[in-house]
Amino acid sequence: MTEQHVHSNNTTTTLMQRFAVPFEFPVSFTENLFDPENTTVIETLCRKEADKKHKVIIFLDDGLANSRPELVDKIKAYAAHHSEHMDLVADPFLVPGGEKIKTDLHFIEQMQKTLYDYHIDRHSFAIAIGGGAVLDAAGLVAATAHRGIRHIRIPTTVLSQNDSGVGVKNGTNLYGTKNYVGTFTPPFAVLNDIAFIMNLGVRDKIAGMAEAVKVALIRDADFFKWLEQNSDDLATFKKTAMAYMIQRCAELHMKQIGQGGDPFEMGSARPLDYGHWSAHKLESMTHYHLRHGEAVAIGIALDARYSVLKGLLKPGEEDRICFLLEHLGFKLWHPALENRNIENQLEVIIGLREFREHLGGELTITLLADIGVGVEVHEMDDDLVVQSINWLKLRQEN
Ligand SMILES: NC(=O)c1ccc[n+]([C@@H]2O[C@H](COP(=O)([O-])OP(=O)(O)OC[C@H]3O[C@@H](n4cnc5c(N)ncnc54)[C@H](O)[C@@H]3O)[C@@H](O)[C@H]2O)c1
Numbered sequence: 001m002t003e004q005h006v007h008s009n010n011t012t013t014t015l016m017q018r019f020a021v022p023f024e025f026p027v028s029f030t031e032n033l034f035d036p037e038n039t040t041v042i043e044t045l046c047r048k049e050a051d052k053k054h055k056v057i058i059f060l061d062d063g064l065a066n067s068r069p070e071l072v073d074k075i076k077a078y079a080a081h082h083s084e085h086m087d088l089v090a091d092p093f094l095v096p097g098g099e100k101i102k103t104d105l106h107f108i109e110q111m112q113k114t115l116y117d118y119h120i121d122r123h124s125f126a127i128a129i130g131g132g133a134v135l136d137a138a139g140l141v142a143a144t145a146h147r148g149i150r151h152i153r154i155p156t157t158v159l160s161q162n163d164s165g166v167g168v169k170n171g172t173n174l175y176g177t178k179n180y181v182g183t184f185t186p187p188f189a190v191l192n193d194i195a196f197i198m199n200l201g202v203r204d205k206i207a208g209m210a211e212a213v214k215v216a217l218i219r220d221a222d223f224f225k226w227l228e229q230n231s232d233d234l235a236t237f238k239k240t241a242m243a244y245m246i247q248r249c250a251e252l253h254m255k256q257i258g259q260g261g262d263p264f265e266m267g268s269a270r271p272l273d274y275g276h277w278s279a280h281k282l283e284s285m286t287h288y289h290l291r292h293g294e295a296v297a298i299g300i301a302l303d304a305r306y307s308v309l310k311g312l313l314k315p316g317e318e319d320r321i322c323f324l325l326e327h328l329g330f331k332l333w334h335p336a337l338e339n340r341n342i343e344n345q346l347e348v349i350i351g352l353r354e355f356r357e358h359l360g361g362e363l364t365i366t367l368l369a370d371i372g373v374g375v376e377v378h379e380m381d382d383d384l385v386v387q388s389i390n391w392l393k394l395r396q397e398n
């Protein structure tokens with residue numbers, strides 16, 4: 001791997017530098033992370049250096065802190081109990097939860113300053129506890145302070161536990177563009193605590209399930225059947241069902257990232273983004289009033305119908321997919337689907353162009369060849385997209 005390849009022509013000698021850096025990080029599933037007898041956090045801190053008191057700083061989502069007023073004290077008590085290995089340099093820092101933290105660079109700079117003030121070095125830990133937005137922002141801060149300090153993610157929403165938290169990306173919004181600034185930086189570890197999920201509001205509990213349906217549809221027919229069979233328990237947020245759904249979904253995302261051949265998205269394919277081209281557009285068209293997962297559910301339904309119209313997916317399967325999504329609590333229609341711009345073009349279709357620009361390279365859209373089988377296409381037929389939208393509209397009217 002390390003040999004240099006030499007290439008010469010008449011004018012130039014080129015040495016080809018080449019090396020590979022292996023990445024490895026644990027993703028743990030547990031309950032009540034900060035109960036003193038739960039040693040997951042301590043084992044994680046000590047993974048590389050066992051006999052050390054590890055310096056730790058914590059950024060905590062204020063939305064989560066408000067719904068769990070005892071959490072800050074619990075974390076402090078945990079650190080005190082495990083003071084042999086954990087040096088919590090200050091009380092957890094509350095940071096704005098939700099998209100707010102990603103809309104103003106001031107919050108990013110403030111977190112950088114906190115790391116600087118507390119002399120957090122490349123062997124210390126920055127832990128982020130919160131939803132996907134806080135993890136994205138804190139991840140960017142951790143990836144860039146000293147060119148990268150150890151970062152542990154503790155995702156606290158369904159979406160961040162089953163999807164974004166196990167990924168390798170971070171970012172913040174800039175120039176009105178979502179995730180314009182960010183890096184691909186694998187975390188040191190990801191710790192998922194099902195107890196946090198039980199605190200979430202109903203809308204967020206439902207929204208995150210869209211990613212499970214998505215990844216089942218493109219990768220795992222058995223998981224799709226499991227979702228169907230357990231949809232009553234999922235719709236009523238039974239803990240055992242929610243925990244399995246999250247873990248299996250996270251596992252499938254990890255597999256795609258780890259074994260899919262393109263963890264840092266150098267190519268233009270993005271198989272995990274099934275149903276996402278219209279979802280991204282719907283999110284921005286509705287000024288983020290639609291949650292990501294709510295928009296993804298509509299995108300899944302739209303592309304399922306499109307897959308049928310295109311002759312890829314067996315007719316009837318799109319109904320089966322819509323039925324599951326609706327049973328889980330999703331609405332598969334939003335009036336923004338019919339928005340037109342001044343040139344009378346459907347705005348959502350402009351999302352296709354934006355999606356291509358976002359990926360770079362050629363348009364690559366994942367559709368369905370079967371339940372559990374994604375297939376990539378490089379063009380989309382506008383007429384069939386319109387027919388799919390009309391089909392969704394008719395469905396909700398009936
Ligand atoms: N990096 C990636 O690969 C990736 C992938 C998908 C999405 N994302 C990003 O994730 C973000 C969305 O994340 P999200 O869906 O987790 O929502 P979120 O981070 O926007 O959080 C939603 C709300 O829930 C609150 N909250 C968080 N945990 C809670 C809990 N346990 N109890 C009560 N309230 C809680 C937050 O304060 C916030 O108000 C977006 O910014 C999106 O761009 C990133």
Ligand SMILES: [Zn+2]
Binds near residue numbers: 163211276292296
């Ligand atoms: Zn998504």
